[in-house]
Amino acid sequence: MPSNEKLHRAKKQKNDEFYTQYADIEKEMNAYIEYNPDVFRDKTILLPCDDPEWSNFTKYFAQNFERFGIKKLISTSYAANSKPKEIPYQPTLFETESPNFDKKKTRSHGKIFILERDTNKDKKIDINDLEWNYLKGDGDFRSKEVTKLRDEADIIITNPPFSLFIDFFTWILKANKKFAVIANKSCVTYKEVFPLIMKNKAWSGREEWAGGMWFSTTDNATDFDKIVDNKKYKNTPSMWITNIDHGRRHQPIPLMTMDENRRYSKHIKHPYWKDAYKKYENYEVIEIPFTDSIPNDYSDTMGVPISFLDKHCPEQFRIIGMAEDNGRGYSGAESKWDGKDPHCIIDGKKKFKRLFIKRKESSNENNS
Numbered sequence: 001m002p003s004n005e006k007l008h009r010a011k012k013q014k015n016d017e018f019y020t021q022y023a024d025i026e027k028e029m030n031a032y033i034e035y036n037p038d039v040f041r042d043k044t045i046l047l048p049c050d051d052p053e054w055s056n057f058t059k060y061f062a063q064n065f066e067r068f069g070i071k072k073l074i075s076t077s078y079a080a081n082s083k084p085k086e087i088p089y090q091p092t093l094f095e096t097e098s099p100n101f102d103k104k105k106t107r108s109h110g111k112i113f114i115l116e117r118d119t120n121k122d123k124k125i126d127i128n129d130l131e132w133n134y135l136k137g138d139g140d141f142r143s144k145e146v147t148k149l150r151d152e153a154d155i156i157i158t159n160p161p162f163s164l165f166i167d168f169f170t171w172i173l174k175a176n177k178k179f180a181v182i183a184n185k186s187c188v189t190y191k192e193v194f195p196l197i198m199k200n201k202a203w204s205g206r207e208e209w210a211g212g213m214w215f216s217t218t219d220n221a222t223d224f225d226k227i228v229d230n231k232k233y234k235n236t237p238s239m240w241i242t243n244i245d246h247g248r249r250h251q252p253i254p255l256m257t258m259d260e261n262r263r264y265s266k267h268i269k270h271p272y273w274k275d276a277y278k279k280y281e282n283y284e285v286i287e288i289p290f291t292d293s294i295p296n297d298y299s300d301t302m303g304v305p306i307s308f309l310d311k312h313c314p315e316q317f318r319i320i321g322m323a324e325d326n327g328r329g330y331s332g333a334e335s336k337w338d339g340k341d342p343h344c345i346i347d348g349k350k351k352f353k354r355l356f357i358k359r360k361e362s363s364n365e366n367n368s
Helices: 003-013 022-035 056-063 144-152 162-173 185-189 194-198 258-264 271-275 306-310
Strands: 044-047 072-077 111-115 131-134 155-158 178-184 213-216 226-228 231-236 238-242 302-305 317-322 344-346 349-351 354-359
Touching (some): 056 155, 144 162, 178 185, 185 194, 185 306, 213 238, 302 306, 306 354
Parallel strands (some): 044 072
Antiparallel strands (some): 072 111, 111 131, 178 238, 213 231, 226 231
16 A cells, blocks of 8 residues: 555544654754754753653653753653544553552543653653653643643654644644654645745754655554564654754755756656656746756756755755645746646646755755
8 A cells, every 4th residue: 555545544544653763763863963962952842742651752852861951851642532442542550550540530631741850869860750640631732731831842842643733733833933743745735834844944854755754553553564573563654844953954965967967867767757857838947857867057947846855955955836736826936837737747747746946056066
Protein backbone atom coordinates (compact mmCIF):
# COMPACT_ATOMS: atom_id res chain seq x y z
CA MET A 1 0.00 0.00 0.00
CA PRO A 2 1.51 3.42 -0.97
CA SER A 3 2.61 5.56 1.98
CA ASN A 4 0.19 8.41 1.22
CA GLU A 5 -2.71 5.97 1.16
CA LYS A 6 -1.65 4.50 4.49
CA LEU A 7 -1.48 7.93 6.03
CA HIS A 8 -4.89 8.84 4.61
CA ARG A 9 -6.33 5.67 6.09
CA ALA A 10 -4.79 6.53 9.44
CA LYS A 11 -6.44 9.95 9.29
CA LYS A 12 -9.78 8.47 8.36
CA GLN A 13 -9.65 5.96 11.21
CA LYS A 14 -7.90 8.44 13.53
CA ASN A 15 -5.22 5.83 14.16
CA ASP A 16 -2.69 8.32 15.49
CA GLU A 17 -0.65 6.00 17.69
CA PHE A 18 2.63 6.44 15.82
CA TYR A 19 5.58 6.58 18.22
CA THR A 20 8.67 8.49 17.12
CA GLN A 21 11.93 6.61 17.44
CA TYR A 22 14.55 7.91 19.87
CA ALA A 23 17.24 8.05 17.17
CA ASP A 24 15.08 10.31 14.97
CA ILE A 25 14.45 12.73 17.83
CA GLU A 26 18.13 12.72 18.75
CA LYS A 27 19.30 13.37 15.18
CA GLU A 28 16.89 16.27 14.74
CA MET A 29 17.61 17.94 18.08
CA ASN A 30 21.36 17.47 17.67
CA ALA A 31 21.17 19.51 14.46
CA TYR A 32 19.65 22.42 16.37
CA ILE A 33 22.21 22.09 19.15
CA GLU A 34 25.12 21.96 16.68
CA TYR A 35 23.90 25.16 15.03
CA ASN A 36 23.17 26.93 18.32
CA PRO A 37 24.47 25.21 21.49
CA ASP A 38 22.20 27.42 23.64
CA VAL A 39 18.99 26.84 21.70
CA PHE A 40 17.31 25.09 24.68
CA ARG A 41 19.16 26.88 27.47
CA ASP A 42 16.92 28.50 30.10
CA LYS A 43 13.87 27.52 28.04
CA THR A 44 10.60 25.90 29.04
CA ILE A 45 9.85 23.05 26.61
CA LEU A 46 6.34 21.68 26.16
CA LEU A 47 5.74 18.20 24.73
CA PRO A 48 1.96 18.07 24.18
CA CYS A 49 -0.01 15.17 22.65
CA ASP A 50 2.59 12.92 24.23
CA ASP A 51 2.49 9.65 26.17
CA PRO A 52 5.27 10.37 28.66
CA GLU A 53 5.32 6.83 30.03
CA TRP A 54 5.95 5.42 26.55
CA SER A 55 7.21 8.36 24.55
CA ASN A 56 10.81 8.89 23.50
CA PHE A 57 10.32 12.67 23.46
CA THR A 58 10.03 12.88 27.25
CA LYS A 59 12.81 10.33 27.70
CA TYR A 60 15.18 12.24 25.39
CA PHE A 61 14.72 15.68 26.93
CA ALA A 62 14.71 14.36 30.50
CA GLN A 63 18.00 12.58 29.89
CA ASN A 64 19.52 15.73 28.40
CA PHE A 65 17.93 18.22 30.80
CA GLU A 66 21.14 19.42 32.39
CA ARG A 67 23.32 19.13 29.28
CA PHE A 68 20.96 21.39 27.35
CA GLY A 69 20.46 23.75 30.28
CA ILE A 70 16.66 23.39 30.10
CA LYS A 71 14.71 25.49 32.59
CA LYS A 72 11.55 23.34 32.70
CA LEU A 73 10.17 20.33 30.82
CA ILE A 74 6.42 19.75 30.57
CA SER A 75 4.77 16.72 28.93
CA THR A 76 1.05 16.08 28.59
CA SER A 77 -0.89 13.04 27.41
CA TYR A 78 -4.40 12.23 26.22
CA ALA A 79 -6.77 10.28 28.40
CA ALA A 80 -7.31 6.66 27.35
CA ASN A 81 -11.04 7.28 26.89
CA SER A 82 -10.29 10.02 24.35
CA LYS A 83 -8.42 7.62 22.08
CA PRO A 84 -10.00 5.14 19.63
CA LYS A 85 -11.48 2.18 21.48
CA GLU A 86 -9.39 -0.17 19.35
CA ILE A 87 -6.26 1.01 21.14
CA PRO A 88 -5.69 -1.18 24.20
CA TYR A 89 -5.09 0.50 27.54
CA GLN A 90 -3.23 -0.82 30.52
CA PRO A 91 -1.96 1.51 33.28
CA THR A 92 1.78 1.28 33.71
CA LEU A 93 3.44 0.22 36.95
CA PHE A 94 4.84 3.75 37.08
CA GLU A 95 1.28 5.01 37.48
CA THR A 96 -0.31 2.24 39.57
CA GLU A 97 2.53 2.17 42.10
CA SER A 98 2.49 5.93 42.54
CA PRO A 99 0.65 7.56 45.48
CA ASN A 100 -1.05 9.77 42.86
CA PHE A 101 -2.78 6.79 41.24
CA ASP A 102 -6.55 7.22 41.01
CA LYS A 103 -8.54 4.34 39.56
CA LYS A 104 -11.41 6.70 38.69
CA LYS A 105 -9.18 9.09 36.74
CA THR A 106 -6.77 6.72 35.02
CA ARG A 107 -8.95 6.36 31.90
CA SER A 108 -10.80 9.68 31.86
CA HIS A 109 -8.05 12.18 32.61
CA GLY A 110 -4.88 13.12 30.79
CA LYS A 111 -1.58 13.31 32.63
CA ILE A 112 1.02 16.00 33.10
CA PHE A 113 4.70 15.33 33.75
CA ILE A 114 7.02 18.10 34.94
CA LEU A 115 10.78 18.13 35.30
CA GLU A 116 12.42 21.17 36.84
CA ARG A 117 14.12 20.20 40.13
CA ASP A 118 16.16 17.53 41.87
CA THR A 119 13.36 15.65 43.63
CA ASN A 120 15.41 12.66 44.78
CA LYS A 121 18.32 14.75 46.09
CA ASP A 122 21.00 12.96 44.06
CA LYS A 123 22.50 16.32 42.97
CA LYS A 124 21.38 16.03 39.35
CA ILE A 125 18.17 16.57 37.42
CA ASP A 126 17.20 13.72 35.11
CA ILE A 127 14.38 11.36 34.20
CA ASN A 128 14.23 10.03 37.77
CA ASP A 129 13.06 13.46 38.94
CA LEU A 130 9.91 13.58 36.81
CA GLU A 131 6.82 14.56 38.80
CA TRP A 132 3.36 13.72 37.53
CA ASN A 133 -0.31 14.14 38.23
CA TYR A 134 -3.63 13.94 36.47
CA LEU A 135 -4.85 16.87 34.43
CA LYS A 136 -8.27 18.30 35.20
CA GLY A 137 -9.40 17.32 31.67
CA ASP A 138 -8.58 14.72 29.06
CA GLY A 139 -5.36 16.36 27.83
CA ASP A 140 -6.72 17.72 24.55
CA PHE A 141 -4.28 20.39 23.38
CA ARG A 142 -7.22 22.72 22.57
CA SER A 143 -8.38 22.77 26.19
CA LYS A 144 -7.83 25.87 28.33
CA GLU A 145 -5.67 23.76 30.62
CA VAL A 146 -3.14 22.71 27.99
CA THR A 147 -3.37 26.06 26.18
CA LYS A 148 -2.19 27.71 29.38
CA LEU A 149 0.85 25.41 29.32
CA ARG A 150 1.43 26.40 25.68
CA ASP A 151 1.50 30.04 26.69
CA GLU A 152 4.01 29.29 29.44
CA ALA A 153 6.38 27.42 27.10
CA ASP A 154 9.14 28.84 24.92
CA ILE A 155 9.41 25.85 22.58
CA ILE A 156 6.86 23.22 21.53
CA ILE A 157 8.10 19.85 20.24
CA THR A 158 6.02 16.78 19.46
CA ASN A 159 4.56 14.32 16.97
CA PRO A 160 0.93 15.55 16.97
CA PRO A 161 -2.03 13.43 15.82
CA PHE A 162 -1.92 13.30 12.01
CA SER A 163 -5.70 13.70 11.90
CA LEU A 164 -5.50 16.99 13.83
CA PHE A 165 -2.37 18.52 12.32
CA ILE A 166 -3.98 21.69 10.93
CA ASP A 167 -5.77 22.38 14.22
CA PHE A 168 -2.56 21.72 16.14
CA PHE A 169 -0.36 23.87 13.90
CA THR A 170 -2.82 26.75 14.05
CA TRP A 171 -2.88 26.37 17.84
CA ILE A 172 0.92 26.79 17.95
CA LEU A 173 0.93 29.79 15.63
CA LYS A 174 -1.54 31.68 17.79
CA ALA A 175 1.08 31.76 20.55
CA ASN A 176 4.05 32.74 18.34
CA LYS A 177 6.31 30.01 19.74
CA LYS A 178 9.40 28.20 18.52
CA PHE A 179 8.41 24.71 17.39
CA ALA A 180 9.55 21.44 15.86
CA VAL A 181 6.74 19.05 14.95
CA ILE A 182 6.37 16.00 12.74
CA ALA A 183 3.88 16.14 9.88
CA ASN A 184 2.97 14.66 6.52
CA LYS A 185 5.20 16.12 3.79
CA SER A 186 2.18 17.46 1.92
CA CYS A 187 1.59 19.89 4.80
CA VAL A 188 4.00 22.29 3.10
CA THR A 189 1.25 23.14 0.62
CA TYR A 190 -1.42 23.84 3.26
CA LYS A 191 -2.58 27.45 3.47
CA GLU A 192 -1.69 27.42 7.17
CA VAL A 193 1.91 26.40 6.42
CA PHE A 194 3.02 27.56 2.97
CA PRO A 195 2.92 31.33 3.62
CA LEU A 196 5.36 30.79 6.49
CA ILE A 197 7.69 28.76 4.28
CA MET A 198 7.53 31.37 1.53
CA LYS A 199 8.43 34.13 4.04
CA ASN A 200 11.24 32.02 5.53
CA LYS A 201 9.45 31.80 8.89
CA ALA A 202 9.23 27.98 8.83
CA TRP A 203 11.21 25.31 7.04
CA SER A 204 12.00 21.63 6.74
CA GLY A 205 13.95 20.08 9.61
CA ARG A 206 17.24 18.23 9.56
CA GLU A 207 15.71 14.83 8.68
CA GLU A 208 16.07 14.03 4.98
CA TRP A 209 12.85 13.45 3.04
CA ALA A 210 14.06 10.38 1.15
CA GLY A 211 12.60 7.13 2.43
CA GLY A 212 10.03 8.62 4.79
CA MET A 213 10.13 8.07 8.56
CA TRP A 214 9.67 4.89 10.56
CA PHE A 215 7.39 4.86 13.60
CA SER A 216 6.63 2.12 16.08
CA THR A 217 2.93 1.44 16.55
CA THR A 218 0.65 -0.50 18.85
CA ASP A 219 0.86 -4.28 19.29
CA ASN A 220 -2.64 -4.77 17.90
CA ALA A 221 -2.03 -2.62 14.79
CA THR A 222 -3.09 -4.31 11.56
CA ASP A 223 -1.48 -1.76 9.21
CA PHE A 224 2.29 -1.99 9.57
CA ASP A 225 5.30 -2.48 7.31
CA LYS A 226 7.74 -4.54 9.32
CA ILE A 227 8.30 -6.27 12.64
CA VAL A 228 11.62 -5.96 14.46
CA ASP A 229 12.16 -7.70 17.80
CA ASN A 230 8.41 -8.33 18.05
CA LYS A 231 7.65 -4.63 17.62
CA LYS A 232 5.55 -3.35 14.71
CA TYR A 233 6.72 -0.40 12.59
CA LYS A 234 5.07 1.77 9.96
CA ASN A 235 6.76 3.94 7.34
CA THR A 236 5.00 7.19 6.41
CA PRO A 237 5.90 10.18 4.17
CA SER A 238 6.68 12.38 7.15
CA MET A 239 8.98 15.31 7.87
CA TRP A 240 9.88 17.79 10.59
CA ILE A 241 8.43 21.27 10.14
CA THR A 242 10.17 23.83 12.33
CA ASN A 243 11.24 27.43 12.88
CA ILE A 244 14.36 26.40 14.82
CA ASP A 245 17.46 26.95 12.71
CA HIS A 246 19.95 24.25 11.71
CA GLY A 247 23.02 24.14 9.55
CA ARG A 248 21.85 21.83 6.76
CA ARG A 249 19.38 24.36 5.42
CA HIS A 250 22.19 26.86 4.82
CA GLN A 251 24.16 24.49 2.60
CA PRO A 252 23.75 25.54 -1.06
CA ILE A 253 22.79 22.93 -3.63
CA PRO A 254 25.65 22.10 -6.06
CA LEU A 255 24.38 23.02 -9.52
CA MET A 256 25.37 22.70 -13.18
CA THR A 257 24.41 24.83 -16.14
CA MET A 258 21.36 23.92 -18.19
CA ASP A 259 23.58 22.62 -21.00
CA GLU A 260 25.67 20.53 -18.58
CA ASN A 261 22.51 19.02 -17.11
CA ARG A 262 21.27 18.07 -20.56
CA ARG A 263 24.52 16.25 -21.21
CA TYR A 264 25.47 14.80 -17.83
CA SER A 265 22.42 14.59 -15.56
CA LYS A 266 21.88 11.19 -13.96
CA HIS A 267 18.17 11.59 -14.73
CA ILE A 268 18.50 11.71 -18.53
CA LYS A 269 16.88 8.29 -18.97
CA HIS A 270 14.08 8.98 -16.48
CA PRO A 271 10.59 9.40 -18.04
CA TYR A 272 10.17 12.79 -16.36
CA TRP A 273 13.33 14.16 -17.95
CA LYS A 274 11.69 14.71 -21.33
CA ASP A 275 9.87 17.75 -19.89
CA ALA A 276 12.93 19.30 -18.27
CA TYR A 277 13.24 23.05 -18.95
CA LYS A 278 10.04 23.22 -20.98
CA LYS A 279 7.73 26.14 -20.25
CA TYR A 280 4.30 25.36 -18.80
CA GLU A 281 1.37 26.09 -21.08
CA ASN A 282 -0.42 28.17 -18.46
CA TYR A 283 2.41 29.74 -16.42
CA GLU A 284 5.50 31.74 -17.45
CA VAL A 285 7.58 29.14 -15.60
CA ILE A 286 9.87 26.32 -16.75
CA GLU A 287 9.66 22.75 -15.45
CA ILE A 288 12.44 21.37 -13.26
CA PRO A 289 11.61 17.69 -12.61
CA PHE A 290 14.46 17.09 -10.14
CA THR A 291 15.98 19.41 -7.54
CA ASP A 292 19.55 18.58 -8.52
CA SER A 293 18.73 19.57 -12.12
CA ILE A 294 18.12 23.24 -11.31
CA PRO A 295 20.39 25.17 -13.71
CA ASN A 296 22.79 27.73 -12.27
CA ASP A 297 22.57 29.91 -15.38
CA TYR A 298 18.79 30.50 -15.45
CA SER A 299 17.45 33.49 -13.55
CA ASP A 300 13.71 33.43 -14.28
CA THR A 301 10.95 31.50 -12.47
CA MET A 302 11.22 27.71 -12.18
CA GLY A 303 8.71 25.07 -11.08
CA VAL A 304 10.11 22.40 -8.76
CA PRO A 305 8.64 19.41 -6.85
CA ILE A 306 7.75 20.06 -3.19
CA SER A 307 10.69 17.78 -2.29
CA PHE A 308 12.85 20.79 -3.20
CA LEU A 309 12.19 22.03 0.34
CA ASP A 310 14.35 19.20 1.68
CA LYS A 311 17.37 20.92 0.06
CA HIS A 312 16.23 24.55 0.06
CA CYS A 313 18.90 27.06 1.02
CA PRO A 314 17.34 30.50 1.65
CA GLU A 315 20.59 32.23 0.71
CA GLN A 316 20.49 30.53 -2.70
CA PHE A 317 16.80 30.61 -3.68
CA ARG A 318 13.70 32.67 -3.17
CA ILE A 319 10.34 30.90 -3.01
CA ILE A 320 7.85 33.09 -4.85
CA GLY A 321 4.73 30.90 -4.82
CA MET A 322 3.18 27.59 -5.73
CA ALA A 323 0.88 26.33 -8.46
CA GLU A 324 -2.78 27.22 -8.00
CA ASP A 325 -3.79 23.54 -7.69
CA ASN A 326 -2.09 23.57 -4.27
CA GLY A 327 -4.15 26.51 -3.06
CA ARG A 328 -5.76 29.39 -4.89
CA GLY A 329 -4.02 32.74 -4.64
CA TYR A 330 -0.46 31.56 -4.00
CA SER A 331 1.10 31.39 -7.48
CA GLY A 332 2.42 34.96 -7.31
CA ALA A 333 2.48 37.66 -9.96
CA GLU A 334 5.87 36.56 -11.33
CA SER A 335 4.49 33.19 -12.46
CA LYS A 336 1.94 34.93 -14.73
CA TRP A 337 -0.78 32.28 -14.45
CA ASP A 338 -3.30 32.54 -17.29
CA GLY A 339 -6.20 32.07 -14.88
CA LYS A 340 -7.43 28.83 -16.42
CA ASP A 341 -6.32 25.35 -15.33
CA PRO A 342 -4.59 25.67 -11.92
CA HIS A 343 -2.20 22.74 -12.53
CA CYS A 344 1.15 23.14 -14.27
CA ILE A 345 0.63 21.71 -17.76
CA ILE A 346 3.07 20.48 -20.41
CA ASP A 347 1.80 18.86 -23.62
CA GLY A 348 -1.66 18.65 -22.10
CA LYS A 349 -0.44 16.69 -19.05
CA LYS A 350 -0.65 17.98 -15.47
CA LYS A 351 2.31 18.11 -13.12
CA PHE A 352 1.91 17.22 -9.45
CA LYS A 353 2.29 20.01 -6.87
CA ARG A 354 4.89 22.48 -8.06
CA LEU A 355 6.57 25.25 -6.07
CA PHE A 356 7.83 28.33 -7.89
CA ILE A 357 11.35 29.54 -7.14
CA LYS A 358 13.97 31.97 -8.39
CA ARG A 359 17.73 31.94 -7.90
CA LYS A 360 19.19 34.75 -5.86
CA GLU A 361 21.76 36.47 -8.02
CA SER A 362 24.06 37.05 -5.05
CA SER A 363 24.17 33.36 -4.09
CA ASN A 364 27.50 31.56 -4.25
CA GLU A 365 26.82 28.14 -5.69
CA ASN A 366 29.27 25.30 -5.63
CA ASN A 367 29.14 24.13 -9.20
CA SER A 368 29.60 20.41 -9.80
